[in-house]
Amino acid sequence: MPHSDPRTAEEDPNHPSAAQMEEEPAAAAVSSPPVEEDVVMAEAGEIQGVVEGTKPAAEPPSAQIEADEDRIQIKQETKSDIKLENLFDGIDSDEDEFTSSNNAQQEVETAAADAAFELLRIYYQRFFPWRYMFQWLNHSPVPTKDFKHREFSLWLHNDAVMRYQSYTTADLFRKDVLRLMPRRIEIGPVYTADPRDRKTFRNSTAFQPLAKELCFDIDLTDYDDVRTCCEGANICHKCWKFTTMAIKVMETALQEDFGFHHILWVYSGRRGVHAWVCDRKARMLEDHQRKAITSYFDVVSGKQGGTRVNIRRPLHPHLSRSLDILKDHFQQDVLELQDPWKIPERAESLLQQIPDSELREALRKKWEASPERASTAKWADIDALAQTSASSTLDPKDLLDAKQDVVLEHTYPRLDTAVSQKLNHLLKSPFVIHPGTGRICVPIDKNNLDAFDPFNVPTLQGLVREIDAWNEGENGGDAAQDGGGSSQDVRHVVQDWEKTSLKPYIEYFRSFVTALMKDEREITVKREREEEEPEVKVESLDF
Amino acid sequence: MNRIDVKRRNVLDHRKKQFADPSYKETQYPHRLNFYSTPPTADITLEQFEQWAIDRLRILAELEACSFRNKTPAETEAHMKPLLEKYLPLSASSSGHSNLHAQRQKDHYSHFILRLAFASTEDLRRRFTRVETMLFRLRFQTDDSRERAAFVRTLNLDWEPVSEEEKRALAPQLATTIGFGYGKRAQQVMDEDWCKVDWIRVPDLIEGRKVFVKAGKAYVPGSAQQSMVLNAFTKRLEQAMELTSRALPRLDEDDRLTPILNHLSKNFIAPDSSYSGSGPAIEGAEITARNIDNLSQHFPMCMAHLHRSLRRDSHLRHFGRLQYMLFLKGIGLNLEESLIFWRSSFNKITDDTFNKEYRYNVRYSYGDVGGDSNRRSGGHSPYSCQKILTEHAPGPGDAHGCPYRHFSMENLTSLLRASGVTDPQVLHGVKEDKESQKYHMACNRVFEHLHRKELKRAKDDGVMTAAQLETIVHPNEYFKRSYLLKNMGKQPQSQQQGDVKMEG
Known part of the structure; x- marks a missing residue:
């Protein structure tokens, strides 16, 4: 009987408490729907037996799991499903029955953890x-x-x-x-x-x-001061772009x-x-x-309180090339998607980086007049105002440097240096x-x-579901020839991973x-x- | 057990065995500089052996002291010049000096003798490598440029010169790495002597993006090549020292050289950790847990601050404990008294907590517990200024470190005032020292101010020797000198204390 830590179980998105299961009628197809607390443990044992001993036979039900953790939705294909999955549904349904009892809850958790453990065994055995x-x-x-x-x-x-x-x-x-x-x-x-x-x-x-x-x-947690969409461990498609551009720069x-x-x-x-x-x-x-x-590679270092770009001029070839790569990303993925200077506080921090006080004041006035102005427009304002107002003290080189710093601050890879x-x-x-x-x-x-x-x-x-879907398809097609899984061995051995999206x-x-x-x-x-x-x-x- | 009997192995003359032809018994020294890759094989007298080593040691110790005192390279060079000429002269080939060979031979041999003396422990090896590199740098910088170039060529450093064509092609990239500002530097690029090396050979240049890299090759301008030579020197020396240390136990030696070598390495230890803590450092002083409060008037600022923090908070954090504990050990507080001192100082915790969390640390510092090596070496030695200045910079809530370096000017001033330094001239001097990073100078300035009367008297009476009036580079030295000065002529301590207060 494998031991597992309840805490680990809690992290599992498949865990009952974190997942809302759409109950299917066939969920009751578990050997015997448990009604007593003791049964749950026995149940887990059985699951083990099933997993290790037999090829899972196909069963019809479908399930959609919604894990709320990380605001991530794991959408599963709902074609056909397997017995294993049913077993989990079964356990989840237990939970619904026993939510009032703490003790039962715990045991259910243990059972779910054991099931997750078995799933892991399948993974190491067949997919890794x-x-x-x-x-x-x-x-x-x-x-x-x-x-x-x-x-x-x-x-x-x-x-x-x-x-x-x-x-x-x-x-x-x-x-x-x-x-x-x-x-x-x-x-x-x-x-x-x-x-x-x-x-x-x-x-x-x-x-x-x-x-x-x-x-x-x-x-992505290191990008918290430049991303507006998520914080901490959360990510979304918008902030994933930061990783994409980081990879491009590093790779090059x-x-x-x-x-x-x-x-x-x-x-x-x-x-x-x-x-x-x-x-x-x-x-x-x-x-x-x-x-x-x-x-x-360390350009944007957060060590000195607040992230600041501190680089020598003229730009090192590595940095000028990186800027070329990052320019478009800055326009699309940062200015448009992240809208980094939407709120006044953030806009203020941008103003602080403008090297000339006259220009800074002009920009501040303009932005205060229209607080909803998008970042793209604000960014364009800098150049526009710099040209028209022709501030007496402004050095265009300083402005260019400052703008480069801003681009780097928002796009340049941030590495966890300890690694x-x-x-x-x-x-x-x-x-x-x-x-x-x-x-x-x-x-x-x-x-x-x-x-x-x-x-x-x-x-x-998903893998477990996919492989069962595959097996089912295969079984359906080959049933006439040989009947069952053994037909796979005849010509070409298909690895388990080849049957799934891991391929x-x-x-x-x-x-x-x-x-x-x-x-x-x-x-x-x-x-x-x-x-x-x-x-x-x-x-x-x-x- | 399987090893060859030591005595039998001794029969073989390693020179005959290892080198078929001892041709370089008469080593030629075509260059002034030396990477010390070939060990010497000629015979020298025992006197030469000792004298040459001592001369070189003197130079190295002086160099180390320069770095302790935060001297700038220019100051160091000026300071070292007469000493080098006296103890270890090394003339350029062009000088036409008559005994070039003798000079270079001495340089060569003394280096290898000291290698033997300092290979034994990791700590000694590191220090030796550091000061030898400093010496090499000094000579490298002062070397005639043509001779230096010739010497560098012999090193086989795997440098590849960059062709004119490549220079032209990469000019825009190269230009960004040879200076600040946006000047016209295309010509500069062409004038510079570039070379290509694997980037892993010049990590310090990569680190600050100081050079252009392409496909794993760093393009190093001539001006930065010095750092590469020095890196190579350090690296080779480190490896050689490591090998020497492994061979050391098998050095079959009669008892003529071993005592000399031991003596040499002990001398070298002196400035850093002469305060082993065994035995009282000062005769007649009552160094007990109860007396620490009284003695703290003789402490340098760093320790006085620790003492005050300890009394205020009834606690010190880890590095503070370590720094202060070892200092106290250094002034002669024995383990038993130390345990009493720390137990009574941490008066907000229970006996149980103390025994569990702190007792072991105190005993460990004294070498009472811990691994074999810790016990044999008698625990840690007290921190020198060098260590306090450079290692484990204090964070918020920490009380350790060097006040002259780690405090803000305001905090330092108030600390000094609280310790009786109110003379604006002295405070101004401290400020200047701090700004030019000469923390020792600041500390010594304060010392001289606080003891100016005693110092004057000591000088007049000729009590103190010149050596005793040199710059202080160890907190324990500060204490020792302060204590001796204040108790000169065995006057009652209370009276002396009164003097200090009056001065304040």
Whole structure:
């Protein structure tokens, strides 16, 4: 019987208390509708049995779950559904019957948590891309130290964190995860030795972090002072645009300036994205180099009380190029969508950044006269007034600088620097399920960046439904030939993830990993060649 | 157990084993500067061994003191010039000096001797690397530019010169990184000597976006190349020191060198942590928990402030406790008295809380508990000014740090006034020192003001030696000197205290 923490259960959007279920008549199709408190536990046991033992048989009901958390709606397709889902409906219906009793409530929660736990097991068993994860971290088909000495840390359901886990093969990794059923997996650095043996070393120098991907974390909470639509952990389509432009700037700079090519962007499950720069050079960076590259990107720093852009002129090429990228986003996604200076207080803070007092006063007068003036118009006013009133003291260069600062303040990526600076900082693995939203931390296809919709990311619930829908379709079509699921094995084994909306994400990840491994091979070959002909190198150095 | 018997291994002459041909026994020194990548192999006398090391040590200690006193590079250079000429002269090749070789040999050998002496602990290694880098920088800056360029070329630093063509193509980008303002700098770009390096080699230039980077290569202007050379120097030295430290236990040495080396490393420790806390620092002083209030008149501002905060709040936060506790340990308060002092000072908490949360910390600071290394080294040593100035800047609610650095001018002035410094001239001087970041000068100024009578008398009587009148760079030194001065001639303490008050 798996143990689970009620608190975790509360975060689950599928949890009864957080979800309003549309009751379907078939919800009662659970083996026996429970009427007594004790039955609930037995019920959970049965669920387990069903999940592990049998292929879920198709059942007709449909459900729409509305999770109010994060103001997110998880809309499910309502074609057909599965027994598992029914079981949850069943439990939810229990809750309706027992809401008056605290005790019962608790037990129902436990049962729901157990069910969520089982769902997680299905995910790790059938959907999690073990093979590609292994290849991604290992950089080669054969297990190397890159994988064997890599730290994983597993967050268990009782809030314990097991650090310094390591595995020699992908299969052992999978087995251990299935045994422990962590709700979150984090990836740490590659060490000089197997992390499990760390205590056997006498001096600390023998056990040191060696390599890790260069990571960046962009979190929408850091944008709170420039976004008007949401706050804190909440996001919407409007403020997601901030992430999109941040990714564009970072991606361009990492490629053009630093020459990195293998950059994986992963949705963090709720309100941000992580970048994993996987090039060998990036992995081998030391702490002070990571710190340097982080502050290279640090333009809008909130450290000195209030965010301020403080940059030298002339603009560094990186910044002028970033401004080019951000210009359009500023117009569309900030001025129009966010309307940042709508309320007078915010407009005032914009005025404070105008370098000339005459111009500032003129603008203030104008805006006070029409308080409802949109930000787009206000922004245009600055230039218009600057030209017409021709303030005697105004230096157009200062104004341009100030305007650039404003654009950067509203659009330039804001990074959580702690993540990037330390070699031994752990970061949540891709394809983990975010406990709050139930969404899977999928990689973002940067060729199709604008199309990425964080609200459309597969959820665990959705996957289970989808796979059953698929099975049903398959069963319906193949029933005549072979009857049932065994027909799948005949010609082409279709992976479970291929039957769901997870497919494009895993395929993207696969292509990313393949490209990385190919490059890695070439580097090794090249290095061998270099070692063979040292004579040439010496000559070229003699300048 | 599997190791080769130490004595048997000794039979092999490592020179013969490792190097087939000891050709560089007669090392040539074509350049004035040296990256110290090849260890010396020639024989020198024991006297030379010791003398050369001491001379170099003197230079390094002086350099470190300069940094403690926040001297500007120009001041440091002026201060060091005569000393360098006296102890460690190093002339340019062009000078035509007759004993160029001898000078460079001494420089080379003394560096390696000190490596041996300072490889043993992490702390010593770090300090050694830091001051050696400072010395190298000093010499690098003063080196003849042509010779310097020739030297840099020999380093094999993987620099790639930027061709004229590339310069022209990237001129607009490069122009943004060579200065402020919007001047016409196209010509400047062409005149500058650019080179391309992997960006990871120049993290400090990347950090402030000071250079242009493209495809992983940083375009560094000639003026910034110094930092790259220095980085390379530090890095190589760090690695070499690490290796030396690992080899050190296997140094099969008769007992001629080891005592010299030990002695050298001990001398180097001196300015930073000579106050180990073992044994009373001052004879005849009653250093007990009860007497601290009385003694606090001799404390420098940082400690006096901590003491006052402790008395006011009956509590100090972590770094404040640490700074003050170690200081008290340094003036000779033993563990037992220290526990009494802290217990009675934290009078708002129960015995239980104290035992649970603070007792261990006090004992740890004295090396009474904790890991083996902590106990063997007798706990932490008292913080020097350097440490207080640079580490763990205090936040709101903290009482630690250096008042001259971390206080606002208003707060500092009121603190000084409360301590009896009201002379406007002194206060003005402190303000100037603070603004030019010479916090030591401010502290010493206050010290001299508070003890001006005693100092005058001491000078007249010739009681104090010159060394004792040097700049104070350690809070414990402040206390010691203050205590000795005020108790000169064994006058009753109360009378002295009265004097101070009257001055105020």
